[in-house]
Amino acid sequence: MNHPDRHRWRDAAVHAAAVAAEFIRQESRARDTITWQSKSPTDFVSHVDIGAEERIREILHAHIPGIRVVGEELGSDGDPESGLVAIVDPLDGTTNFLHGFPNYAVSICVALDGVPQAGVVHDIMRGGGEHRETVCTATAGDGAFANGARMRVSTITDPSRALIGTGFPFKDVTSADDYVRMMRRLMPLVSGLRRAGSAALDLSDVAHGRFDGFWELWLNAWDHAAGVLLVREAGGRVTDLEGRDARLIGGPIVASNGVLHEWFLDILRGGAS
Numbered sequence: 475m476n477h478p479d480r481h482r483w484r485d486a487a488v489h490a491a492a493v494a495a496e497f498i499r500q501e502s503r504a505r506d507t508i509t510w511q512s513k514s515p516t517d518f519v520s521h522v523d524i525g526a527e528e529r530i531r532e533i534l535h536a537h538i539p540g541i542r543v544v545g546e547e548l549g550s551d552g553d554p555e556s557g558l559v560a561i562v563d564p565l566d567g568t569t570n571f572l573h574g575f576p577n578y579a580v581s582i583c584v585a586l587d588g589v590p591q592a593g594v595v596h597d598i599m600r601g602g603g604e605h606r607e608t609v610c611t612a613t614a615g616d617g618a619f620a621n622g623a624r625m626r627v628s629t630i631t632d633p634s635r636a637l638i639g640t641g642f643p644f645k646d647v648t649s650a651d652d653y654v655r656m657m658r659r660l661m662p663l664v665s666g667l668r669r670a671g672s673a674a675l676d677l678s679d680v681a682h683g684r685f686d687g688f689w690e691l692w693l694n695a696w697d698h699a700a701g702v703l704l705v706r707e708a709g710g711r712v713t714d715l716e717g718r719d720a721r722l723i724g725g726p727i728v729a730s731n732g733v734l735h736e737w738f739l740d741i742l743r744g745g746a747s
Contacts, residue, residue, distance in 0.1 A: 475589055475614065475615075476591070476613075476614040476615040476616075477586055477591050477614075479591075480584075480591040480592045480613045480614055480616075481592070481613055481616075482537075482538075483538060483584040483591055483592040483613075484584070484592035484593070484594065484611055484612075484613050485537075486533065486534060486537035486538050486584075487534070487560070487582040487583075487584055487592055487593065487594045488594045488596075488609065488611060489533055489537070490529070490530040490533040490534050490537075490582060491530070491580040491581075491582050491594045491596040491609070492596065492609070493529050493530070493533060494526040494527075494529050494530050494564055494565075494580045494596070495580050495596045495598045495607065497522070497525055497526055497529055498522055498526055498565060498571070498578075498580070498598055499598060501521075501522045501525070502522075502571065502574075505571075505572070505574060508520045508521070508522065508572065509521070510572060518568055518569055518572060519547060519568060520568070520572065522565060522571065523546070523547045523564050523565045523568055524547050524548065524564075526564035526565055526580065527545045527546070527547045527548050527562060527564035528548070530543075530545070530560075530562055530564055530580070530582065531543050531545065531548065531562075534560050534562075534582075538558070538560070538584070540558060541558050541559065541560055541584070542557060542558065542559045542560070543559070543560045543562055544559055544560070544561045544562065544695060544696065545561075545562040545563075545564065545696065546562065546563050546564065546694065546696045547564060554585065554588075554695045554699075554722045554723065555585070555587065555588030555721065555722050555723065556587065556588070557586070557587065558584070558585075558586050559584070559585055559586075560582060560583070560584050560585075561582070561583045561584075561585060561695050561696050561699040561700070561722060562581070562582050562583075562696055563579075563580070563581040563582075563674060563696040563697060564580060565578060565579075565580065566578060566579050566580070566581050566672045566673065566674040566675070566696075566697060567579060567671050567672035567674075567675070569671060570670075570671045570672065575671070576599035576600065577599065577600070577670045577671055577672050577675060578598055578599065578671075578672055578675075579595050579596055579597045579598060579672055579674045579675050579678075580594075580595070580596040580598070581593075581594070581595050581596075581674035581696065581697075581699070581700045581701065582594050582700055583699035583700040583702075583703060583722075585699065585722055588721065588722055589614065590614060590699060590700075590702060590703040590706075590722070591613065591614050592611075592612070592613045592614070592703075593611065593612050593613075593699065593700035593701075593702075593703040593704060594609065594610065594611050594700060595609075595610045595674045595675065595677070595678045595700050595701060595704060596608075596609050596610075597609070597610065597675055597678065600675075608620050608621055608678075609621055610625065610678045610681065610682075610704055612681075612700075612703045612704045612706075612707040612708075613707075614703070614707070615707075616707065617707050617708070618681050618703075618704045618705075618707035618708040620678075620682065625681045625682050625683070625704070625707075625708045626683060626708050626709055627680060627681060627683050627686075627705065627708050627709045627710040627730075627731035627732060628683035628684075628685075628686050628731045629683075629731070629733075630686045630731065630733075630734070631733050631734070633663050633664055633734060633737055634663065634664065634665065635664075635665055635686075636664045636665060636686035636687060636734060637664070637665055637666050637667075637668065637684070637685055637686055638660060638664050638666070638667050638668070638685060638686065638687045638688065638689075638738075639667075639668050639669070639670070639676040639679060639680065639685040639687070639688035640657070640667055640668070640669050640676075640688065640689055640690060641669060641671070641673055641676065641690035641693070642657075642669055642690075643691060643692070645692075646692070649691050649692070652691065653691055655744070656689070656741075656742050659741050659742075659744070660741055660742075663741065668685070673688075673690060673693050673697040673698055673701065673727070674697065674698070674700060674701050676688045676690075676701070677698060677700075677701025677702065677704060677705055677712075677727075677729055678701055678704050680701075680704075680705050680708075680710055680729045680730065680731070681701075681704040681705045681707070681708035681710065682708075683708075683731070686730065686731050686734055687728070687729060687730040687731070687734055687735075687738050688727070688728075688729045688730075689726070689727065689728045689729070689738070689742060690726065690727050691726050692724065692725065692726060693724065693725070693726075693727050694724045695722045695723055695724060698712075698720070698727050699722050701729075702720050702722075702727075702729075705729050709731070709732060710729060710730055710731050710732050711729070711730055711731075711732045711735045712727060712728070712729040713727075713728050713735070713739070714726050714727070714728065715728060715739065715742060715743060717735075717736075717739055728742065
């Protein structure tokens with residue numbers, strides 16, 4: 475299951491993400507002049523997203539011959555669960571970026587036949603210590619790391635002390651009522667809910683132990699692929715609402731530190747507290 479080339483694939487993804495992140499930082503200096511393009515009434519893209527993905531694709535194709543790229547902005551190249559593929563979100567949190575809200579990232583996952591092998595979530599704006607940014611990486615079976623330091627999920631077992639991340643419906647609001655019911659069930663039982671606008675960073679926060687859980691009713695593969703690997707390699711669990719292991723396709727995502735997972739699923743599905 476764990477391919478011997480996974481470390482080389484990780485290094486290529488880290489390099490590609492760093493180049494894209496630098497491009498995004500440079501373009502942010504002229505944020506007020508960026509033209510917004512609408513993919514839907516509440517979903518936007520700009521030349522920054524497209525330029526970042528172009529750079530990522532160029533580097534990945536140069537360093538990993540034969541790899542296919544499934545990207546948010548420039549289209550997918552076949553099935554994300556077949557063969558060697560990079561699943562790319564060049565700017566996760568575009569709306570945050572366009573408003574200058576400092577919560578956005580580059581996310582890249584390299585997978586083989588549907589199994590994540592290497593991933594990076596490059597947090598462009600949030601850093602720690604001497605770092606102005608945080609680079610989270612993982613390879614299958616080897617753990618997850620942030621700027622070289624091992625990441626581990628939280629050890630909280632009491633739901634009343636849990637901090638939960640989420641993403642509420644905004645592109646397709648037909649599931650909004652279901653989401654609100656879930657939120658109402660959770661709110662009296664946990665210490666707080668947070669919605670910051672980048673699923674890749676939300677999942678990395680679960681891996682960091684900052685969040686004890688996270689859920690969203692619909693994410694595309696590029697939103698969560700790298701984050702899923704981070705959480706699993708940090709000791710957590712990621713499934714759909716039915717408790718099945720998360721796949722590299724679109725759908726609902728539930729992540730946790732593992733020990734809270736069955737409780738979390740039960741509450742989301744309407745079970746007893």
